[in-house]
Amino acid sequence: MKDTSNSPDRDKVNILLVDDQPAKLLSYELVLHELGHNLLKANSATDALRLLLDNQVAVILIDVCMPDLDGFELAQMVRDHPRFADIAIIFVSAINVTEMDSLRGYELGGVDYVSVPVVPNILRAKVRVFVDLYIKTRALARINSELEQRVAERTAELEAAIARQELLAHEVDHRARNALAVIQSIVALTPADDSLYFADAVRGRIHAMATAHNLLSESRWRGADLLSLVREELAPYDQSSVKIAGEAVSIAPSIAQSLALALHELATNAAKYGALKNSEGTLSVDWRLNDEHLELKWCEEGGADVNPPSRAGFGSKVIETSITGQLRGQIEREWTTNGLVCAIRIPSEHFLAPEPNSRSSEDQRHHRPTNRQIIRGRSILVLEDEALVAMMTCRIIEELGARAIGPFGKMEEAREALSEGLDAAVLDINLDGELVYDLAAEIRNRGKPIIFVTGYHVGAIVQDFSDVPVLTKPIEPEDLAAALAEALAK
Structure with missing residues (x-):
């Protein structure tokens, strides 16, 4: 029965048999047929070289004694060609090989010797070892090539992402500078x-x-x-x-x-x-x-x-x-x-062209009733890491007749002030990269209303706080007053 357990069709390889005697080639063919691979036969060194040029070969079985070129000379020609440098060569010899001949064969890239008469099981075992090695080496090379390609693709993706980030950073810088320049012009003119x-x-x-x-x-x-x-x-x-x-x-x-x-x-x-x-x-x-x-x-x-x-x-x-x-x-x-x-x-x-999800013609600005009286005398905690924005927020609160607790630039400082009997809190969502949701949850658990302030768009608020009023910077006094009045009324 043909042994194909280690050599499925997709892994079939070529084995080159070189001998000037047709009978010996036939015997090698019969012995190695069970391996299930393609057997290529050559009667001379010239035929062998032609077959090597036309086919990918895993193992060469070479008779040492041949009339035109002996096996050692053919092995030398094979090794001299860079394409065939890694092919496993097994020498077959009908005479006793001296230690010098063995050394010469190994120096020429031979990997093993087989004596005549050939023992079929030994020949099959030796050829199978080098065929399996060839298949695994080829599979490893394919995997390495795929990994290299994936690494190259991933590297290209990362480089493109870095380039996009740099472009975005430049664009944000450009927009910020333009906005500041326009504001500077407004103030100056x-x-x-x-x-x-x-x-x-x-x-x-x-x-x-x-x-x-x-x-x-x-x-x-x-x-x-x-x-x-x-x-x-x-x-x-x-x-x-x-x-x-x-x-x-x-x-x-x-x-x-x-x-x-x-x-x-x-x-x-x-x-x-x-x-x-x-x-x-x-x-x-x-x-x-x-x-x-x-x-x-x-x-x-x-x-x-x-x-x-x-x-x-x-x-x-x-x-x-x-x-x-x-x-x-x-x-x-x-x-x-x-x-x-x-x-x-x-x-x-x-x-x-308008975005599909852009505001429709039915979208109206929500006007909240502003009962400023409800704000008077209340204590409002202010958490904001931008010093000037914090000062302005406190001033608006005080002009509304309330008391500003703070302003605080860090959550730890604000958390320590929770015992001061606050009535509401105005919280900047992002404090230098740290989100305030934990503190917001703690204040809400105390039954006190919260107003978020952000420089981001409103949609960036997490779902757990979707009911919290959000003011986008810069804050308008009327908007803060309306938000506070509505929050305190609830």
Whole structure:
């Protein structure tokens, strides 16, 4: 019965039999047939070399005594070829081999000797050993090659990931520097004749930038929803006087903050001089996107003097610079008998198809009732590792008539203050890489409300605290007041 247990079809190899006597070749063939491998036969050294060039061979069985080239000379030619350097060579000799002949054979790469007459079981056993070694060596080489390929692929993936991280870091640095540069310009260029006006103007403009940033963050910086942006900018005003309509449009990240500033200045001017100055005026904002432009119409009616201003204020200059300079668009203003009509055209290249899960036209800003009286006299714990943000948060709390406990920059410090009889806590979610959820759970277990503050998007909050109000930085006093009033009322 043919023995194929160690040599399945996929592992069949070639065994080369070299002898000038056909009868001996036939006998070797009969002996080795049971191994189940391919047997190649050559009557001369020339035939053997030809077969070696045409086939991958695992073992060569060479007769030492042949007329044209003896077995040693053929072995020398085989070993001289780099492709055949690792083939196992077994010499067959019908004469007694001297120790010098044996040494010569081993020096030429021979791995064993077989004497004639050949003992079939011994010949099979010796050939099987080297065939198995060849198969395992080949399998190991294949595994090593696959491992090397996987290592190379993994290395390439890691290098690509590092490159993406570096690119992301550069992009974050670029955006941060741009934002700081814009804020610096706002502070430097805003007229400072009136300190209260200066503070309100700077705060409003920075809030407009933050609004755009939050919308971009929610979409992972794929684009900001125009409808949401317009609603956010007009949310502080009487909504019964405001009408907003427009198709779903996503603003490219590169221009979102500039457009937010322009809309903020339009709303501020309408509140100071135009339709939003009193309850008699109305404002409608609508837009449509075509192949060339986004066309936005800002229409004010009643409520104030409709005469054009004698000179352009700083806000108007911001609008002009943002629309025509940054966005490469056009703006036309017309003061009719009813009020200001402003037509804005911005190249369509700045707008994208809306994300499937972006805010829909039905998404309205949630206005929470702000009962400031409920905040007065309360003790509010503040945990925030940014010193200036912490100071501002405490000041807002104190201006609301409450007592600020802290601010604390570390959870251990805040935990020690829990015994001071706090009524609520305002917690920054991430303290230099450390999340505050354990402390938040402890405060909540005491029955005290929590308000989270974060620089990340709201969706980053873990599910266990999905019911906790979240304020995104920078914090607006009205938003903090509303969140505290709602939390304390519960």
